[in-house]
Amino acid sequence: MSEVNLLSTDVEDDLRSAVRDLLTDRCDPTAVTAVYDGDRSVVGGLWGALATELGLAGLLVSEERGGAGASAREAAVVLEELGRAVAPVPFLTSAVIATTVLLGSDSELLRALASGERTAALAVPLSTAPGSALPLVRADADGRLTGTVTSVAGALEAHVLLVPASTGDGVSVYAVPATEAALTPVVSLDMTRQLTDVRFDGATGQPVLADAEPAVQRALAAGAALLASEQVGVAQWCLDTTITYLKERRQFGRIVGGFQALKHRLADLFTDVEQASVAARYAAATLAAGDPDAEIAAAVAQAYCSDVAVRAAEEALQLHGGIGMTWEHPVHLYLKRAKADQIALGTAGGHRARLAGLVDLPPPGSAPANRQGDRS
Amino acid sequence: MSEVNLLSTDVEDDLRSAVRDLLTDRCDPTAVTAVYDGDRSVVGGLWGALATELGLAGLLVSEERGGAGASAREAAVVLEELGRAVAPVPFLTSAVIATTVLLGSDSELLRALASGERTAALAVPLSTAPGSALPLVRADADGRLTGTVTSVAGALEAHVLLVPASTGDGVSVYAVPATEAALTPVVSLDMTRQLTDVRFDGATGQPVLADAEPAVQRALAAGAALLASEQVGVAQWCLDTTITYLKERRQFGRIVGGFQALKHRLADLFTDVEQASVAARYAAATLAAGDPDAEIAAAVAQAYCSDVAVRAAEEALQLHGGIGMTWEHPVHLYLKRAKADQIALGTAGGHRARLAGLVDLPPPGSAPANRQGDRS
Amino acid sequence: MSDPSTVREELRRRIADFLAAHDPATTERSAFLRARYDAGLAWVFFPEGHGGLGLPRALQPEVDRLFESAGAPDNNREVNGIGLGMAAPTILAFGTEEQKRRFLRPLWTGEEVWCQLFSEPGAGSDLAAVATRAVRQGETWVVNGQKVWTSVAHNARFAILVARTNPDVPKHAGLTYFLCDMTDPGVDVRPLRQITGEAEFNEVFLTDVRIPDTHRLGAEGEGWKVATATLNNERVAIGDAAAPREGGMVGVVARTWREHPERRTAELHDRLLRLWVDAEVARLTGQRLRQKLALGQPGPAGSTMKLTFARLNQQLSGLELELLGEDGLRYSDWTMVRPERVDFTGRDAGYRYLRAKGNSIEGGTSEILRTIVAERVLGLPAEPRVDKDIPWKELQK
């Protein structure tokens, strides 16, 4: 637990501006709303621009392997901006989670991901928390996979699925072309990160990593740590937009933002969003530094930020009044993202329970349970 | 779960007025505050007046046995008023809990309690929740008791202690003159219900009830159900007093009660206090009627009312500002009572956990645990 | 006044006689309902001649039960809630004899469904800010403006409408209340899609809609008073029957909990128990309110119950999604459809979560309700008003 830098560096500020500018241009709320009606035309071009024009696909990949050689700090900045725009792009699923799975491998696929030429998704349900059991498909001796994985995020945008599979000799990750799997798009609560049910009927995969459980768990942990930054972006948009609206809206002859009950709620929300941004930054900074506190930092960030994002979105809707309930106003996009993010990669309650073990605050009755565990 | 009357009857309204008038006359906040400095002069006269002048000591005792033949509904009304005045009297401990222990016995002591001639206390810690294990002293064959019970409420005012003791042949309740026990007054968070540590060194007791566990549990359950009404009284005083204060206090040239953030908080508190009064009344009414829903009603009332009382007292202090932090203003008496009441007879969390079993909302992992239980 | 039990006895006899004369099994639906209205057995607390017998309101639930158990046709109550609950008592209180005769009977029978044209984009919580203009041309009013959040507008024959007839006086003084024919060619009803994907409500655009002066309800400039009466009726509209334990949203979540032991966590357990307790206490509060109303003692609980209901629905549905975990990430259908009614218990958890967000906005936001409780119940000072004495047209919008 060293004192890490919790402020933005100049490089990070530049990256933030570049991403924000691009999203302002190419990620119009109307186009994002259209994905709910099946019009996903915004997705491809936007992701292409982010992945290759800005080079974000390879942010976490070393320069030797064709990436930008940046760290989790920069990925966090990107995710904050993507959250702020509820951008329907597979950055988290491909450039963070799938990429992290491959970082320790010698797979050539990593280079393709880094360049943005290809996009990948880890075939686990989006709700999978780090440290929990992975749903596994079976791989036979010829590398043919059989099984189903439900609610996979990023699969719709992926060329390649990274599939954790039991080989009889442990867990390996197989790279499977998306065309080899039966993909059933799921009507999702958050259509800006639409899920897919994935079925493998003897699909041929290429093994890219053996003894892969630690790598997959590391990827999920990185995903959870960085998801907090996306949640901060969602929360900040909600807060900023609500304040802007309440400074304009008049009722009873007064600026609605001048009603004290709302002022106090917004002050509290501001406090929480500010704090969430620190928690998320600390998680990213410790992850980037390989700090031993990274695991606690990630659990804290998830436990804190996912509820703040939901509350910010719920407050935004309420304080917009009727207009917030309409399809036309983008606040619902944020509410749906925030609520889905709360479940993604473990709920806040789940992360608190994990934290209990990390900081020696055991649950009731846990002492005997541990002793039983020692015996087995 | 029948439809019980949740409104006040005329008889109940009359009782309320009589108790309130007496408390207004004889239970001055300054005198109550003095008990914190060891001046308990207010206690004896006040309890005497309530117990005998108004006949409240025997409220729950049938007329044949010298009581008023009233029910838990009337006791609830009394407790609301006592809570509203943080009256330092042993009504709950003697006239409700100790009396209920004896209702099924043929002890002559009941008649003495009903007349107000004597006062009793059940020798268990105030924090004992209904359904939990009783701390037992040992009784030898001659009825001589040995052991210690800590944090007993009402013992200081009691002539007689009702002591659950293990006889080797189950649990019996012994009546022990207070003079036979070594009483050590405890500096208590709530000095208006001061606790006592009670030690028995071979004290001679008279057995008043054999196989007494059910009677003791019934008494604790009645105590918990009716404590909710005391908590409602505490909460109502806090709400009323705060509103009155905020209608007078000016800051920034405005009536402080006109600031919208406070108005909204008070509206929420009012809502909760209103609802608490219904929950407490339902618990009392079902207890009075022997309704099968009484146990659920008591758990609901405790789970709800004890937290509302604490919140009402905390809000009252906060909204009084600095004056609320002073010894001189009575709000601290209510805060201390509310917080102690939250722990008394089981915490809100404890009552929720008990409720889970009553309404089939089992905790995680409970199904396997039950199965193990079946095997043993 | 006669003895209450005699009144009740007499009423039961009347109903029995009516049912004997009009067998629900064989009488045509409309004929039955019209006859029931004419017999004064529609809303018995309305005056004679207008579907009632001038009896106490407390007798109505039994009347409805008796008709229902005899298999009598219902009067389209679910679709015509605004007509029955809000338009009818307002017409009764403020209408001319002619208006009562024309409108109440087909309203009650459900042959004419009503909607409410009150809210506007700029007049939500602040209803007195309506900008829809009605300009008098002889015996006709010409109305132009836009209304929102209008339920059943696409099925409605008439609407209650508040419009500004005089912009030169302060905002509350320049309003007039009308009964608007929704078949007028200037009325354009468009679905208003909500965050659930559906369009439960409508926007209504009024372009040169012509309303005869005979359809004005109350005097010119008296619209605020009449509208307030309408809205008070809305708040009184609490169900007559005792709610069962675990009714509504809490029951759905409790069922999910029971059916999915594998999804239970300690944290969700305590949150669920807290909400269960809150819901049970709210249920009992409703029960007490009904007991009070039966004695003619309306308490303040009506306003607070809506606050509690909204909070509970929102917290319960939010918890349910977390409890469902992976399944909570899935939704039923985003297709834009026009549902007949809100269905909290029959649809998926995601729908409940989203739809419940409206509970603290529709029919008075929770913020407005808290202010009302603080001012009218607790007697705290009113909000500073800057718009009371300024002519409407000079107000900053």
Added chain:
Amino acid sequence: MSDPSTVREELRRRIADFLAAHDPATTERSAFLRARYDAGLAWVFFPEGHGGLGLPRALQPEVDRLFESAGAPDNNREVNGIGLGMAAPTILAFGTEEQKRRFLRPLWTGEEVWCQLFSEPGAGSDLAAVATRAVRQGETWVVNGQKVWTSVAHNARFAILVARTNPDVPKHAGLTYFLCDMTDPGVDVRPLRQITGEAEFNEVFLTDVRIPDTHRLGAEGEGWKVATATLNNERVAIGDAAAPREGGMVGVVARTWREHPERRTAELHDRLLRLWVDAEVARLTGQRLRQKLALGQPGPAGSTMKLTFARLNQQLSGLELELLGEDGLRYSDWTMVRPERVDFTGRDAGYRYLRAKGNSIEGGTSEILRTIVAERVLGLPAEPRVDKDIPWKELQK
């Protein structure tokens, strides 16, 4: 400006030289402190001649660490917090050369302790409402009034005081700021007992207290401006050192949790974890604030941190009592005593619970802080003010 690292180097050398010349082990306490002040090593960010060297504030923590690790005597910092944190910067900013020379040195050395006479029974959150009157008689002001919530008044030699010198102008315009000698015969300090049983604070009654005009700080009528500067210093007064994880109240409760496995419940577990997370996030927020301050970028987090700190202390101490169960019903001692300082971690849980209630009142209520955050940070409209332009004497009190 010189290169920062050179400055730091030079400063370290100065301190080493000073310590070589004044061995803390052998130099008399007061002599050491006075010499340190005269060497400009007291508060190095103060100007030369007033205990400083005109260096950046960020260098002070290292100076203090170096002196402390050399075993130098401390300057009574715990008792004289108001003097050091609030009076000193205000005297520096608004004082005459004569005032700075007279007051700053004994203030810094701790030989003269200061207190603050601002709050009154009728002027808590609304400081500009102070009613204590100061009337000029030649070169002297005669002061009458009552102040409350004055800590260390019974040990203080001087006070900073705000009093009303002109009741005929609006409230903010009629105030003047004074330096009050607490040994004046008209000053009556009485303990103010709190809900904990103790008297940590005082009431101070001022009866014909005579203050020479040379002890006026700032111009007549400028008291509001000077007092605002003082209070801004209060809000900046955040510790310089990084707080450790589980520092303060959360550590106490975590320890209780660890030491009492038999008292754990699932409900308390999740509540504790939530508060642990909140406390950790607050700690990190403080860390970021310090990093910003070190770069000269004060952010809004100062105001919000006090809000969070108060809430956390209150919720944690409330939970602790529930966790303690029976033991939570017991208290240490109600005897009226006069503690030297607030001790949250060394005393019993009941004390913590009660004392923490003051955290959201003292030094600006949480309500006032929320309003400040909403207006100054978020830019939302100010509260309607009715007392800005009316002469003080005509205001309704």
